[in-house]
Amino acid sequence: MLNKLLEVVRSYYEQVKPIEDRFKRMSTFELLVGTIISQNTNWRNVERAMANLRDRGLLSPEGVLRANPRELEKALRVAGLYRVKAARIREIAERIVSSGLSLDDVLRLRWSEARAKLMELPAVGYKTADILLAFKAGAPVIPVDTHIARVSKRLGLVERGAGYEEVRAVLESAVPPNERNLFHLALIRFGREVCKAKNPSCDVCPLRDLCPSSTSKP
Structure with missing residues (x-):
């Protein structure tokens, strides 16, 4: 099943290559913000919110902290849950600035150390840390989001109750x-x-x- 899944997923590579290129061009903080914004919304809304942040100079920790919190919320409104996301982004920015943390320096650490350090930031879990490591540090890791976990479980690659690390492995x-x-x-x-x-x-x-969850068999 895994080999068949890989064959199917490879047919999408050309479609998503521009997204990979875009992620790699972003600063580490931009990608971190984009990952937080992407929760419970589609990528079109993420791009609109990111454009709003860019236009307002809110894609750096310092820019976020200089801004009125309402301005940050307004920029994120198109992505939904904007108050929650604005609060998380501001909290992360405060932690980075107050501690003098350099995200790029963190990404130069060994993979396991960098991951642990990133996850000390507010609202940064396995997926967010792994996205930064994969796209900004070249770590050979597959970040697992809700779509990836759902597909893996429906296909029977892992048990329904499998956690993040099991799906990733x-x-x-x-x-x-x-x-x-x-x-x-x-x-x-x-x-x-x-x-x-x-x-x-x-x-x-x-x-x-091949899918044990399929409602349509040929």
Whole structure:
């Protein structure tokens, strides 16, 4: 099943390559902010919110702290949950500035040390830390978001109750290190377009004949 999934997901690589390139061009703080904004919304709304932040000079820790909190909320409104996200971004900015922390210096540490250090920041868990490590430090890690976890569980790659680290380990066992960024982005797209949380499109899924959760068998 893992090999078949990899074959299917590879067909999305060309579509998501521009996203990988965009992530790599971002500053580390920008990518951190974008990851927080992306929770419970689509990437189109993330891009609109990021553009708002950029126009207002709010894509640096110092810029965030100089701004009126209401201005930050206004910029994030298009992405939903804007008050919660604004508070998280501001809290992270405060921690970075008050401690003199350099995110880029953190990313130069060994992978395990960098991950632990990043997760000391407010609202930064495994996924957010791994996204920074994967796209800004070149770490061979597959960040696991809700779409990736859902697809993995529906396909029976892991048990329904599997946690983040178990899902990550199973996927990394099959995906070559040099493909993991694209695999991460492509599997998210597959989860959004085909293996959706509600009303999955099993009838057009190329994995339906192998998937134990499929509602449409050929």
